[in-house]
Amino acid sequence: MGTSFKRLLAQDPEAFDALAVWADLDPTQLENMLSWTGVRAGNVRLMFCGEIFVSRALRNPVVRACPVCLREDAMQSDGPTTAAMVMRGDWQMREANVCLRHNHLLVKLWTSDNPRERYDIASRLSEIGSAILAGRHDLPEVAPTPYDIWLDGRLQDGRDDTWFSGRSLFAATTFCRLLGQTILHDKAAEDDLPAGAHHAAGFEIAKQGEHAVRETLARIARACEAEPRKAYGALFSRLNHEYVEEKGFGPYRRLLRDLILDHWPIAGGKDLLGEVVEERRLHSLTTASQETGIGPGVLEHFLVEAGALSDDDDRPQRRRLFDARTYADLLSEIPTLVGSITMREAIGATKMELEAFERENILVPRTRVAKVKSPWRIPDGAKFVADLYQEALPVTKNDNRWETLLLARNRTGLSLRYQVDAIHSKRLALGTRAGVRGLHGLVVRKSDVDSLRASQSRQKTVVEKGPPGMMIAAEFGRSVGLRDHGNFISLIEAGHTPAAQQTNPKTGRQQYWLSARDIAVFHERFVTLTTLSDETGHHRNTLKSLLKASQVARFAPGDQDFGPVFLRAEAIAALG
Known part of the structure; x- marks a missing residue:
């Protein structure tokens, strides 16, 4: 051949040239062969079928194949049977599971940590050729999963109409497996799962798009009382360590990171999946107690009263969560309270x-x-x-x-x-x-x-001798908590609530008076902290916090200040 096996394993370009001359390969044939073999493309990287893979995704001590393909190769040759057997490039892929031509799982033929021994294919096949021909490596047929069909199309010509289109194939196939491991965790013993079950389960969700993946991960978060590392298992650990700097895994790291921040109380300044958390999104009763120095039992009373926590939530303290930003003022205030x-x-x-x-x-x-x-x-x-x-x-x-x-x-x-x-x-x-x-x-x-x-x-x-069934506007304003006389009068004069102007029998001055109907109209449209407290039984401070948390602002069209008056529809909707 004009070169050595060692130089071929080292992918020496001159060795490839010698191989092409010896085998009479034209440039297209050589390029096709190298594409399905995988050629070096930087540090521990291989270019495989037009995509970049880390070397370990293709170079594995375990060599797998479809025994039916190899037996057919042998049967179609008049020469030595094992010499006619051809190893296919996709069999190298750690994330490939099935031969679609024969619906046969890829099976382990040999294992070797020494590359020279591993890729001395003629010698290895000669050792097991008779077993292959005798069918001793054969397994029952399996139905290819949508994952298997998608992977085959992506390798053959790049076709892909899923969420993974345009993204790294190495990262996509690995993510399918890791997602599947998370989904199937504890559902069955690993030994009971068929080969490729993880890939199939992960792909079934991922092919529906980012929303489906996010909802699946969120469902796991809601059901798990453990920390993210345990909730997401290998998916978290691989994205947080092995693939934390792999560019192709960026979209999956960001998705998982965002999901974790939405469901766990991660503190600002913490490193999470390769990025520093800028600001805490959630507090738990536990983390809030740690930061404020207030016992969780005492803190719980404030948070329940403010609407941050439900008093019938029986989850552990570390999983009783609330919005950190909304209740930041409350948490900073509690340590300053006194007896x-x-x-x-x-x-x-x-x-x-x-x-x-x-x-x-x-x-x-x-x-x-x-x-x-x-x-x-x-x-x-x-x-x-x-x-x-x-x-x-x-x-x-x-x-x-x-x-x-x-x-x-x-x-x-x-x-x-x-x-x-x-x-x-x-x-x-x-x-x-x-x-x-x-x-x-x-x-x-x-x-x-x-x-x-x-x-x-x-x-x-x-007043008792005033107009029958009428109430002075200022007095009504005070009764609903608008103690600044001008606020309620301004509300009337701006035309937002009805009132009649009549002469005060004592002073002789014109004053606004409200009939029972006028009062009803006010209550139909508006609420104050006083009237809400009467209706709901909640303390005024609790109502303030709940309205603030739901971003319900005072009624102030045109930035005109009428005091602590709120639109009833907005306030009631916020309070549920």
Whole structure:
């Protein structure tokens, strides 16, 4: 032949030239033979049938073949039987399973780690030629699967009308096998599965496209309480290690990575399938507890109340998941919450004052779950007190003409809410008693409180004598939680809710009044946190979180601010 077997194994171009001369091969014949053999194309890469493969996908210690093909070769020759037997190129492929010509599984003929011995085909065939001719390697016929037919067409002429069209054949066939292993995991013992079962199962899903693959992997995620490595087995481990830098596997790595981020609480900064996770998508009760330093039992109360978790979810804590971005503010806030004693000290309130302001929903804890011992946000109380101090005048320590807001309520029955509204509307003067800080240091003049109480009684009498079945708009606004008088009036004047303008019988001024029908129209179209709380039984803070999580914004056409008013349809849809 003019060359050595060693040089042929090394794919020396001069050896190929010598082979072509000796065998009288024209350039097309030589190219065809080398295409089905696979020629080197870089570091541990082979060009095979016009596609790049890693060498190990084609160069395997185990040599397989279709014994029926080899026997037919021998029968068609008058010379030595084994000399006429021809090894086919596709039999080398690790991901090939069946000879479509005879519907016969490829069977192992010999195994050798030494390439020279492995590819001394004449010697190896002569050792087993009689067994091949006698049919001792034959197996029962099998029906080719859609995977087998697809692979044959792709190798023959590149035809492919599946999701894999235009993608690396090596990566596609390997992905089919790995996906099939994931799908069939635990469904049957490996020894009980027929050859090619993994490829067939994976291809059956993948041929339907990316959506079908994604849904299959998502279904596995939803059913598995283990980590991704165990849930996806070889698919995860191979894409995360062996093929993590293989360009052809990029689409499958990205698909699996995205799926994992949608179903497991992977932290930002972690390396996942060759890429660093930029931002956490999900938290579990476990990871949220670890990051906040709050026990999972306490944390669960907040997350259930906020709508992040369901209280009837019996999955393990590590698999109880919620949106990390939506509830990031809540998680950052929880460690800053304090108990009642700390709250009272921070805002300068007595125990009775804090409890009274809480009962009237003036100071509202972040949660009302009884088991949570630290429900208070100091900034809420501090802002409330600071806003009142802006209205206050200095009062000497022993001036008995003044009293705290709680004492004024207890003495006259005038609610804390009414007093606070009167202070902000300049109808009730506020003082700060010298030497007393915080909420307990805020005082009102007794005579002013008495006058306000008498005025309230007169107003009730006048209202009772007002138009039958009518309610002052401002009063209705306060009843639904719109305590800023201007917000509800603006809503009326903008034409978004009906009202009638009539003369107040006491003041003689024009005011907006609402009939029972007007009130019904408002409730049909709008909700507030107050009315939603009444309807659903949820705490206002829970409703706030749920609406925020569903991106339900306040009703503000043209960016006009009407306060915390929401369209009923949007709010109810968000709350389910």
